[in-house]
Amino acid sequence: MGATSPAPRKKSLLDRLPVSSHIRQSVGLQRTMLLIGVVLCAVFVVAAAFAPLLAPYGYSQISDAAGSFPAQAEPGGKHLWGTTVGGYDVLSRVIWGSQTAAAVIVAAVLMSIFLGVFLGLVSGYFGGWLDRILVVIADAIYAFPTLLVAIVMSIAINKGQSGFWGGILACGFAITAVFVPQYFRVIRAETIRLKAEPFVESAQVVGASSARIISRHIFANATRTLPLIFTLNASEAILTLAGLGFLGFGIEPSSAAEWGFDLNKAMSDASSGIWWTGVFPGLAIVLAVVGLTLVGESINDLNDPRLRGRRAAGAKGGPGPSTAAAQAAISADVRGL
Amino acid sequence: LTACTGPSGGGGGSTASENANSVIAYGTTDKVTALDPAGSYDNGSFMVMNQIYSFLLNSKPGGAEPTPDLAESASFTTPTEFTVKLKGDLKWANGHVLDSKDVKFSFDRQVKISDPNGPASLLTNIESIATPDATTVVFTLEKANDQTFPQILTSPAAPIVDDEVFPADKLLSDDEIVKANAFHGQYVIDSFNKNTLVSLKAWPDYKGVLGKPANAGATIKYYTDQTNMKLEVKGGQIDVANRSLSATDIDDLKKDSNVKVHVGPGGEMRYIVFNFDTMPFGAKTPEADPKKALAVRQAAADLIDRQAISDQVYKGTYLPMWSNVPSGFAGANESFKEAYGDGSGKPSLDKAKKVMADAGITGPVNIKLQYNPDHYGNSSGDEYAMIKDQLEKSGLFTVDLQSTEWVTYNTASKKDSYPVFQLGWFPDFSDADNYLTPFFVGGGFMNNHYSNAEVETLIAKQLITADKAEREKTIQEVQNLLAKDISTLPLLQGAQVAVSGTNVKGVDSTLDASFKFRLGTISK
Amino acid sequence: MATLIDAPPPTVAAPKSKAAGGGLGRYILIRFLLIFPTIFILVTLVFFLMRITGDPITAAQGGRLPQEQIDALVHQAGYDRNLLIQYIEYLGNIATGNFGRTISDGRPVVEMLAKFGAATLELSINAVAVALLVGIPLGMFAAHKRDKVPDAFLRTFAILCYATPVFFAGLLLKLTFSVGLGWFPVAGRASTTTELAMGRLVAPTGIYWLDALRSGDLSAFGDIVHHAVLPAVALGLLTAGVFLRLVRTNVIGTLGKDYVEAGRSRGVSEYRLVTKHAYKPALIPIITVMGLQIALLLGGAVLTETTFEWKGLGYQLAQYLTARDFVAVQGIVMLLAVIVAVTNFVVDIAAALIDPRVRY
Amino acid sequence: MTVNIDPVSDQSRPANQPVLEIDHLKVTFATDGGDVYAVKDVSLDVRAGEVLAIVGESGSGKTVTAKTILGLLPETATSGGAVLINGNNVISVSASKLRQIRGRDVAMVFQEPSTALNPVFTVGWQIAEGIRAHAGGAGGKRVSAKVAKARAIEALRKVGIPDPEHRVNYYPHQFSGGQKQRVVIAAALALNPGLIVADEPTTALDVTVQAEILQLLRDLRDKYGTSIVLITHNMGVVADLADRVVVMYQGDVVEEATSRMLFAQPKKDYTKKLLAAVPHLGHNSASAGMTERAHQKAKVLVEAKDLTIEYPGRLGAPSFKAVDGVSFTVSEGEVFGLVGESGSGKTTIGRAIAGLNRTTGGSLKVLGYEMLNLKERTFKPLRKDIGFVFQDPAASFNPQLTIGDCVAEPMIIHTKPSPAQARKRVGELLESVQLPASYADRFPHELSGGQRQRASLARALILNPKLLIADEPTSALDVSVQAKVLELFKEIQREFGFAALFISHDLAVVDILSHWVGVLYKGKLVEQGIGSQVMGAPQHEYTKRLIASLPVPDPDEQARRREEHRTLLGI
Ligand SMILES: Nc1ncnc2c1ncn2[C@@H]1O[C@H](COP(=O)(O)OP(=O)(O)OP(=O)(O)O)[C@@H](O)[C@H]1O
Numbered sequence A: 001m002g003a004t005s006p007a008p009r010k011k012s013l014l015d016r017l018p019v020s021s022h023i024r025q026s027v028g029l030q031r032t033m034l035l036i037g038v039v040l041c042a043v044f045v046v047a048a049a050f051a052p053l054l055a056p057y058g059y060s061q062i063s064d065a066a067g068s069f070p071a072q073a074e075p076g077g078k079h080l081w082g083t084t085v086g087g088y089d090v091l092s093r094v095i096w097g098s099q100t101a102a103a104v105i106v107a108a109v110l111m112s113i114f115l116g117v118f119l120g121l122v123s124g125y126f127g128g129w130l131d132r133i134l135v136v137i138a139d140a141i142y143a144f145p146t147l148l149v150a151i152v153m154s155i156a157i158n159k160g161q162s163g164f165w166g167g168i169l170a171c172g173f174a175i176t177a178v179f180v181p182q183y184f185r186v187i188r189a190e191t192i193r194l195k196a197e198p199f200v201e202s203a204q205v206v207g208a209s210s211a212r213i214i215s216r217h218i219f220a221n222a223t224r225t226l227p228l229i230f231t232l233n234a235s236e237a238i239l240t241l242a243g244l245g246f247l248g249f250g251i252e253p254s255s256a257a258e259w260g261f262d263l264n265k266a267m268s269d270a271s272s273g274i275w276w277t278g279v280f281p282g283l284a285i286v287l288a289v290v291g292l293t294l295v296g297e298s299i300n301d302l303n304d305p306r307l308r309g310r311r312a313a314g315a316k317g318g319p320g321p322s323t324a325a326a327q328a329a330i331s332a333d334v335r336g337l
Numbered sequence B: 001l002t003a004c005t006g007p008s009g010g011g012g013g014s015t016a017s018e019n020a021n022s023v024i025a026y027g028t029t030d031k032v033t034a035l036d037p038a039g040s041y042d043n044g045s046f047m048v049m050n051q052i053y054s055f056l057l058n059s060k061p062g063g064a065e066p067t068p069d070l071a072e073s074a075s076f077t078t079p080t081e082f083t084v085k086l087k088g089d090l091k092w093a094n095g096h097v098l099d100s101k102d103v104k105f106s107f108d109r110q111v112k113i114s115d116p117n118g119p120a121s122l123l124t125n126i127e128s129i130a131t132p133d134a135t136t137v138v139f140t141l142e143k144a145n146d147q148t149f150p151q152i153l154t155s156p157a158a159p160i161v162d163d164e165v166f167p168a169d170k171l172l173s174d175d176e177i178v179k180a181n182a183f184h185g186q187y188v189i190d191s192f193n194k195n196t197l198v199s200l201k202a203w204p205d206y207k208g209v210l211g212k213p214a215n216a217g218a219t220i221k222y223y224t225d226q227t228n229m230k231l232e233v234k235g236g237q238i239d240v241a242n243r244s245l246s247a248t249d250i251d252d253l254k255k256d257s258n259v260k261v262h263v264g265p266g267g268e269m270r271y272i273v274f275n276f277d278t279m280p281f282g283a284k285t286p287e288a289d290p291k292k293a294l295a296v297r298q299a300a301a302d303l304i305d306r307q308a309i310s311d312q313v314y315k316g317t318y319l320p321m322w323s324n325v326p327s328g329f330a331g332a333n334e335s336f337k338e339a340y341g342d343g344s345g346k347p348s349l350d351k352a353k354k355v356m357a358d359a360g361i362t363g364p365v366n367i368k369l370q371y372n373p374d375h376y377g378n379s380s381g382d383e384y385a386m387i388k389d390q391l392e393k394s395g396l397f398t399v400d401l402q403s404t405e406w407v408t409y410n411t412a413s414k415k416d417s418y419p420v421f422q423l424g425w426f427p428d429f430s431d432a433d434n435y436l437t438p439f440f441v442g443g444g445f446m447n448n449h450y451s452n453a454e455v456e457t458l459i460a461k462q463l464i465t466a467d468k469a470e471r472e473k474t475i476q477e478v479q480n481l482l483a484k485d486i487s488t489l490p491l492l493q494g495a496q497v498a499v500s501g502t503n504v505k506g507v508d509s510t511l512d513a514s515f516k517f518r519l520g521t522i523s524k
Numbered sequence C: 001m002a003t004l005i006d007a008p009p010p011t012v013a014a015p016k017s018k019a020a021g022g023g024l025g026r027y028i029l030i031r032f033l034l035i036f037p038t039i040f041i042l043v044t045l046v047f048f049l050m051r052i053t054g055d056p057i058t059a060a061q062g063g064r065l066p067q068e069q070i071d072a073l074v075h076q077a078g079y080d081r082n083l084l085i086q087y088i089e090y091l092g093n094i095a096t097g098n099f100g101r102t103i104s105d106g107r108p109v110v111e112m113l114a115k116f117g118a119a120t121l122e123l124s125i126n127a128v129a130v131a132l133l134v135g136i137p138l139g140m141f142a143a144h145k146r147d148k149v150p151d152a153f154l155r156t157f158a159i160l161c162y163a164t165p166v167f168f169a170g171l172l173l174k175l176t177f178s179v180g181l182g183w184f185p186v187a188g189r190a191s192t193t194t195e196l197a198m199g200r201l202v203a204p205t206g207i208y209w210l211d212a213l214r215s216g217d218l219s220a221f222g223d224i225v226h227h228a229v230l231p232a233v234a235l236g237l238l239t240a241g242v243f244l245r246l247v248r249t250n251v252i253g254t255l256g257k258d259y260v261e262a263g264r265s266r267g268v269s270e271y272r273l274v275t276k277h278a279y280k281p282a283l284i285p286i287i288t289v290m291g292l293q294i295a296l297l298l299g300g301a302v303l304t305e306t307t308f309e310w311k312g313l314g315y316q317l318a319q320y321l322t323a324r325d326f327v328a329v330q331g332i333v334m335l336l337a338v339i340v341a342v343t344n345f346v347v348d349i350a351a352a353l354i355d356p357r358v359r360y
Numbered sequence D: 001m002t003v004n005i006d007p008v009s010d011q012s013r014p015a016n017q018p019v020l021e022i023d024h025l026k027v028t029f030a031t032d033g034g035d036v037y038a039v040k041d042v043s044l045d046v047r048a049g050e051v052l053a054i055v056g057e058s059g060s061g062k063t064v065t066a067k068t069i070l071g072l073l074p075e076t077a078t079s080g081g082a083v084l085i086n087g088n089n090v091i092s093v094s095a096s097k098l099r100q101i102r103g104r105d106v107a108m109v110f111q112e113p114s115t116a117l118n119p120v121f122t123v124g125w126q127i128a129e130g131i132r133a134h135a136g137g138a139g140g141k142r143v144s145a146k147v148a149k150a151r152a153i154e155a156l157r158k159v160g161i162p163d164p165e166h167r168v169n170y171y172p173h174q175f176s177g178g179q180k181q182r183v184v185i186a187a188a189l190a191l192n193p194g195l196i197v198a199d200e201p202t203t204a205l206d207v208t209v210q211a212e213i214l215q216l217l218r219d220l221r222d223k224y225g226t227s228i229v230l231i232t233h234n235m236g237v238v239a240d241l242a243d244r245v246v247v248m249y250q251g252d253v254v255e256e257a258t259s260r261m262l263f264a265q266p267k268k269d270y271t272k273k274l275l276a277a278v279p280h281l282g283h284n285s286a287s288a289g290m291t292e293r294a295h296q297k298a299k300v301l302v303e304a305k306d307l308t309i310e311y312p313g314r315l316g317a318p319s320f321k322a323v324d325g326v327s328f329t330v331s332e333g334e335v336f337g338l339v340g341e342s343g344s345g346k347t348t349i350g351r352a353i354a355g356l357n358r359t360t361g362g363s364l365k366v367l368g369y370e371m372l373n374l375k376e377r378t379f380k381p382l383r384k385d386i387g388f389v390f391q392d393p394a395a396s397f398n399p400q401l402t403i404g405d406c407v408a409e410p411m412i413i414h415t416k417p418s419p420a421q422a423r424k425r426v427g428e429l430l431e432s433v434q435l436p437a438s439y440a441d442r443f444p445h446e447l448s449g450g451q452r453q454r455a456s457l458a459r460a461l462i463l464n465p466k467l468l469i470a471d472e473p474t475s476a477l478d479v480s481v482q483a484k485v486l487e488l489f490k491e492i493q494r495e496f497g498f499a500a501l502f503i504s505h506d507l508a509v510v511d512i513l514s515h516w517v518g519v520l521y522k523g524k525l526v527e528q529g530i531g532s533q534v535m536g537a538p539q540h541e542y543t544k545r546l547i548a549s550l551p552v553p554d555p556d557e558q559a560r561r562r563e564e565h566r567t568l569l570g571i
């Protein structure tokens, strides 16, 4: 994404990513796809973290010392990706948009993980009526089109102001309502499976309390799939946010930059030959989701021995030349940020 | 390739013989709430009603002057009695007789039902209705000499309905109305697929003021997405696209040689409301000071650049508005233009600074400005971003801009939650009073705690002044007073924009100050 | 939006259970009875959620009337009464089959549901057809070519399908195929002529192509299909991406099973192993997840319907939400709940039927 | 069993010509952890009508060798050397040629019959698939569905499925385990291949069923002259069926001999060790020489009277009685061995004693506590006196915790020791199960199966329980490992003196450890007595059959036993 600023934390960032072990595990095309995903995610995260540095202008800035920005100016010159009808700089809004998306992902996914995991563990472990009721409720919500839950929730929650955090929390809550049943289902199923595992039974035999079994034995094992679900739901959060923005339930441009909202505003531009207002936020959504999905799917495939591809035997001595090249490519790309 | 999607040639091959008078395809993004006049009070429904119902008074295409429609004559016979004489021999399309009973029934019914979605609130001035004979109707009014009454008879509250079809105390469903053929207008409804496709057929027995339609019929196609409407009018699938295309679309269509963009006067208004209690230095704030509050309002008025908003955000589809009464209405002036800015419509930073300094305000004033993103078209965000920018550039203000979803917005704005906020207005009928009484009499519907006895007296006076010139003068005085107090800051005035194919005639003649779109004027 | 991860294990009695003593009949019955609490919960949730969001009168008249008049209207309509009383009244109405009329446009709810439901159903059928036609064969092909270039290509395609917001995809499709190439109409379910013809039919199903076929109007049928292509592709591809991946994963999963190895050891060709031996067992989890996708489809339908002027439930629901028309919203949600619950029910039964272990 | 004799094979070949020849086979897998040399250098041949057994411990490369014969190795494998079947080198032939060889020249029988059959197709369809795959190609004509079905019926009849005309349309789940394995063999037989590769064909089956399948394989060889490559780790099976034996160790062939020679005079040390580790019914019995039940004066720890345990039926279906009116006692210091076939209710009883299952009838007193109305809160204090060793050592450790944490857990719960105390005690215990104390810091996956089972034993013993329940503690282990764990168990039991309920399906194993043995059959305790007496002179019909079915690792003895028990086994 452009060549505006160096990425000083390249190394540590790469190291901290939970996927680095997967990169080492992977081979061939699988590795290429994972690396593409990682690069896209890295771009996304860096853009979100350094939006104030990277973006040439503020997200709601429509004038500077030299006067008001032109409306619907073509890409080039002062505005690399052009401006919108309101005079916003498209490049800046796309970069700032990553911050909104990241904030919503964090808010929504964290909230839903917290609730979903807790309910899933309790419901799965204790079973009984509580479980049955929670399952029916979760199924009911799950059965409901997610975008519509999000709409209802955003109306119900977003009663007051629509500031940056207000908007994000509203979207976050809306998405949480959608995701909690999913986490609940996954964790509950996993808990039920683990409950029958000998190691849990062996804890039961020695008289461990339910709280101890849940927290010490089940929790860590039941949540091992969470990073995967996280990436997949993160991409869904982006899409849901975009959908909300598209339907006019999103975050207003004066509060934050939001891709879906911008894309919605760009619909009539697109049919008038003004492509830049829609294509860039649209691509941002697509690429962010592709990146997250690629990472999630690759982790999934790599965690699943059935799906994991392997080097052909005989290619001794560490990764082959092609993967080394890919390694070089990723560092080059990250540096080029 | 897309021939099959073109404007219908009149519903299959059956109309091949009527090629001279073809069928017009009209597109809109408005929606119909109900065909029953008692159950709807919105543009989309009223547009259809205008084609299929008649009024006692209506305006001829090209103007907004109420002229007899079903009436033969109509006038004040005493200060509180407005007598209407009906044309004789009127019949509904279904053959029922249309007489004074229908008229009384129509108005009584509105009041009786008082549907939440209905326009009964427009009829508060009617005390009673009498029908001395089959062709005479006498309205007894509470307030004498109400100069807006003839206009009210052209408003959404006033279509006349068939008393043999409509129930007196509840709404009639659209399908039943269509089935009963209870129409009396230029058209009757041929097929009704609500908010999807309505097909109208010219009604040969119509004798009202609008005359015979210039076409054999029309279809109304309802869009959910303006871009689709734009693409279809561009592609010729519809002949006329009316409300609402975005400014960008209109701008683009202006450059297209296949279509014509028609612009007519508009009554739609966008303005900022100041809550006199909670605005900076307002009456209920800790640092209450009416002088400083006024200075803040005046400085804001000095700083706003309406032309810039009109040009950039609306590309000329909304025009600067310089008074509480939009230009084009009898009595409208440009009181704000003279009073604020550089006097010619441009903003003036110096003047704003001076006003603030004179009032003893130092340092930037923080304004919490609220707007609604979903009710007044989706350009509000851009509009208010610009206003924020204009105010902040001066250094006199810091603006805390926020938006709220419509229902909450509405409730909150009336409960003093927003110190400064956006509103819009679409007139119920074409008279300057419709921009004054609802706003500034008895607290007004905005509940912004502004009251000025002088303004209220003058408004009451103009309402009953029969002399046109004198009335206009009074209206101007009101506007000048309002411009001084700045209860609301008028910003923009909407234009009516329609886009048609180049072969389509008669669009301009219906884009008049009555704000009624009449399909009957259009031909191709 | 349902995730891409594998089928969540069925929460109710797994059809696979060998010990499902009471047999299929009992299973179906219990599965069927479970539809009702689902609907009840959704309806209750929506009822209370909608009431906190405001009333339809403020939505319609807010910018025009003073607060006192609005309050009076609200009172007149009875929306200011105790919520619990309103809720009980509402339940009573539902129980007696009285769904009322929509507040914002005065249609009988049942009629509104039938009309828009049919449109959404048509769109969903078309989209599912596209999704199945694209997703299943390509998924099998990708599984067959796993970790080769075609597989990587197809997976990327699947992810792109999933990652592109349906309105963005719709816009691109429209600009390319309607505006640019002129191959397909911009929007709508049919041209004006056909639309009027459809309006004249007696007792139509509401599914246009079906009605056109029934009335033998072939030109109308052609016109309808012509209009259906782009929306079906836009919505179908979204789901196709999920299906593709689902089929791929599950077929690869079953390809690793002993019985496939056994088939291979008898000389069965790889092609047949994928399309027969591995595919049918893989179908059980696939069908389960596909059922869950119906919810996704309806969610996606909101956006597709808006983009393509498809006057269906999803778009209408968004409208009614804006208008705070709770009568309408409750009605639609109830229908959606029924559709989703019934789909899941049917899917469970179908999965049970495919699996011979449950059949006896 | 009546079998129609077919012409031996359509590709008759000279009798001395080997059907299969493997020459310096080498197979390497690429894995995450680097290359795995699964098969290093294997050469062997199989002659017509011969049963060649390949034995060796887990991971020695048996399955890989078998798969190579059919060219079924995954793509991550590279193989060298030659595998010749009827003159074709399986390693280098083209894919289409390979497909022709599979099924027609060589067929495979899998270990787990329930997974080797596709659950959603009828068995007839699955057998016909092989037939159809070989028609049509290479000039042959397509086989009609009817003909294919007829041949499938024929194959089913050959393997002794009753009423094959009807059963050909059954789905796999409608067959019993043994029948399923017969179907798998029928599928292998459908094209009359000269060679059948059977990878652990009886490991998943009960001994009584195993005896039937072994008989079937023997019939195939005798009546049709089919050559069989039999892969197994069960020396009894080898002794029962094999003509010649190849012993593999870590990818290499260490010894090859005729079956009789091998058991009589093993040459290599490895073979000797392997054979020594095999439990042999009647040898090394814990109760050898006993005449009356030991420990009867001591306190009774477990007392079951008419114990009934039912599993509730799903969705209101009738409940299932897994344990039906069982009465027995276990006294302090006594080892009670519980044997029985799969599903007989052994685990259910063990779990009920540990309070993991509820009892539904009769009475079960554990350490004086009546389990019929179990309340976790009141039972909890007793739990420190009960240890439990699970069957699968891998699954019974939380993969997220270190061995030390896992072993210390009972202590932490019941005596709340300081970390140092816990560490010390864990160290002691690990030493006493012959594991270095430093293993406390390892994670479960860093231990071998045998080591994990020792750690599991340590965990069960950390609180010095009075009673230990061991549910098939060695059935997941290799014979040699099993032997060591059994030895350890015996030693520790002597040292700690706890009472034990030892559950196993392997009579020989039970006999090694238990003083008193109970035989469970379909939820009923059909016989109990002193181990050596039950094994030596079974009273109940079922026990007799069970013992008769168990092949002993000695070809001559086994042949004699087989003859002796022919009628009892119904073969
Ligand atoms: N697909 C594979 N990828 C990598 N390594 C493999 C694969 N299959 C087998 N191996 C390795 O090859 C070696 C031999 O395995 P093989 O399955 O032949 O053992 P075995 O003798 O059949 O053992 P068991 O008695 O447990 O079945 C083992 O170390 C195993 O881990």
Ligand SMILES: Nc1ncnc2c1ncn2[C@@H]1O[C@H](COP(=O)(O)OP(=O)(O)OP(=O)(O)O)[C@@H](O)[C@H]1O
Binding pocket: C019, D311, D312, D320, D322, D340, D341, D342, D343, D344, D345, D346, D347, D348, D349, D505
């Ligand atoms: N949770 C359960 N629900 C229903 N039936 C069960 C359950 N667990 C076991 N059973 C049934 O109870 C019977 C006894 O099972 P159990 O596990 O005690 O057998 P086992 O003797 O331990 O067999 P194995 O040697 O295979 O371990 C079996 O028929 C089994 O199918």
Ligand SMILES: [Mg+2]
Binding pocket: D062, D063, D064
């Ligand atoms: Mg093996």
Ligand SMILES: [Mg+2]
Binding pocket: D346, D347, D348, D471
């Ligand atoms: Mg067991």
Ligand code: NI
Binding pocket: D280, D282, D283, D552, D554, D557
């Ligand atoms: Ni012996």
